[in-house]
Amino acid sequence: MSKKKRPKQRAEFRKNYQGRVRTGDLTRDFHDGKSDQLADVRKSERVSGKGELTRKRTVAEDESVNAGAGNENLLYGRVISVHGLKCRVLDDQGNAFECAIRQVLKSMSIDGRTAVVAGDRVRFRAESSIDGMIEQVEPRHGIISRTSRGQQHILVANVDYLLIIASAASPEIKPVLIDRFLLTAAQCNVQPILVVNKVDLIEPVLLQQLIGVYASLGTRVLMTSAETGVGVDYLRHLLAGKQTVLAGQSGVGKSSLLNEVQPGLGLAVGRVSDDNDKGRHTTTASRLIPLDAGGAVFDTPGIRQFKLWDISASEVAGLMPDLRPYVSACRYPDCLHLSEDDCAVKNAVADGRVDARRYDAYCHLLENDLLLDSI
Numbered sequence: 067m068s069k070k071k072r073p074k075q076r077a078e079f080r081k082n083y084q085g086r087v088r089t090g091d092l093t094r095d096f097h098d099g100k101s102d103q104l105a106d107v108r109k110s111e112r113v114s115g116k117g118e119l120t121r122k123r124t125v126a127e128d129e130s131v132n133a134g135a136g137n138e139n140l141l142y143g144r145v146i147s148v149h150g151l152k153c154r155v156l157d158d159q160g161n162a163f164e165c166a167i168r169q170v171l172k173s174m175s176i177d178g179r180t181a182v183v184a185g186d187r188v189r190f191r192a193e194s195s196i197d198g199m200i201e202q203v204e205p206r207h208g209i210i211s212r213t214s215r216g217q218q219h220i221l222v223a224n225v226d227y228l229l230i231i232a233s234a235a236s237p238e239i240k241p242v243l244i245d246r247f248l249l250t251a252a253q254c255n256v257q258p259i260l261v262v263n264k265v266d267l268i269e270p271v272l273l274q275q276l277i278g279v280y281a282s283l284g285t286r287v288l289m290t291s292a293e294t295g296v297g298v299d300y301l302r303h304l305l306a307g308k309q310t311v312l313a314g315q316s317g318v319g320k321s322s323l324l325n326e327v328q329p330g331l332g333l334a335v336g337r338v339s340d341d342n343d344k345g346r347h348t349t350t351a352s353r354l355i356p357l358d359a360g361g362a363v364f365d366t367p368g369i370r371q372f373k374l375w376d377i378s379a380s381e382v383a384g385l386m387p388d389l390r391p392y393v394s395a396c397r398y399p400d401c402l403h404l405s406e407d408d409c410a411v412k413n414a415v416a417d418g419r420v421d422a423r424r425y426d427a428y429c430h431l432l433e434n435d436l437l438l439d440s441i
């Protein structure tokens with residue numbers, strides 16, 4: 067085989083391999099947090115030389131050999147963060163490695179920046195106890211991204227849940243922030259979970275109306291207290307085996323809740339300053355927190371407070387499940403449902419088919435987040 071033909075063949079191998087294996091054993095096992103077990107299964111099948119899995123894996127090995135290295139000694143890991151050409155990777159035992167990216171992976175991506183992204187499941191070669199080389203990247207699902215100058219920039223991949231944490235008090239609950247995160251979840255096709263923490267600070271009945279609105283949209287809503295432990299068991303149960311990204315402003319209790327979900331984590335907890343009712347961003351670096359029950363929580367400052375980067379004003383109503391049914395009935399295809407005549411969304415609000423508070427939320431999002439930016 068001539069050297070020139072190799073990249074094409076590799077691409078074909080990759081295509082076949084991805085199509086047949088990705089949605090099956092590798093990805094699922096990772097989500098179940100059973101990669102050690104999987105490694106054992108593979109080892110035994112390698113010995114027996116039989117079975118589907120062995121055959122598929124051989125293709126993968128060929129691919130790696132083509133890339134210039136065998137993969138018997140590759141470790142599984144998850145990328146925590148990417149800094150230029152280096153990635154910080156956590157292996158399945160929780161050891162951290164600084165990894166470079168194999169050139170062939172870089173050249174396969176159209177945009178060099180997305181060859182490897184935070185959240186990626188990778189196989190890498192340990193070159194010392196702290197350094198390594200990423201050889202393979204598993205296919206992605208649940209991508210949270212933004213687009214800048216026409217290019218998609220992935221912030222984190224392989225996300226099952228966007229955990230939107232708000233606090234009932236101190237800082238006070240801000241529905242606008244919740245709405246913004248919900249839109250992002252809808253746009254990225256990631257399931258949102260709304261957690262209202264610090265319920266020990268108020269009469270829970272005061273939250274009933276707000277929670278009712280979100281629950282009626284089909285959003286899962288939990289009330290928790292890191293202080294008293296209310297709702298923590300259920301949260302732990304939900305997060306088990308899933309890849310979760312945290313969102314929520316500073317001081318709402320993200321670290322405190324995680325410390326309760328997994329006792330012994332010992333994450334630093336900040337103090338909400340009295341003067342402005344804001345937290346202080348105790349946590350500034352990206353972190354990946356593997357959970358004992360499988361899965362992991364991904365916490366990165368860039369995502370916690372993100373804005374509506376990629377959503378245009380005309381898309382918002384279509385991303386709100388209660389407004390969506392009326393959008394296509396509008397007279398003008400580019401209707402913003404604000405001041406246009408004979409607007410189906412406004413008519414639905416007028417006769418009570420859409421909750422007026424939700425329409426207010428819609429106007430607020432548009433006016434504060436989107437229209438101002440574009441003026």
Ligand SMILES: Nc1nc2c(ncn2[C@@H]2O[C@H](COP(=O)(O)OP(=O)(O)OP(=O)(O)O)[C@@H](O)[C@H]2O)c(=O)[nH]1
Nearest residue numbers: 264291292293317318319320321322336347348349
């Ligand atoms: N009363 C009460 N206080 C809480 C609760 N959860 C957290 N706190 C307090 O709120 C403050 C902020 O908590 P953190 O866990 O640091 O909040 P965070 O969201 O991780 O903040 P950043 O790291 O700045 O983003 C601390 O003083 C916590 O003790 C709760 O359920 N009830």
Ligand SMILES: [Zn+2]
Nearest residue numbers: 396401403409
């Ligand atoms: Zn309209």
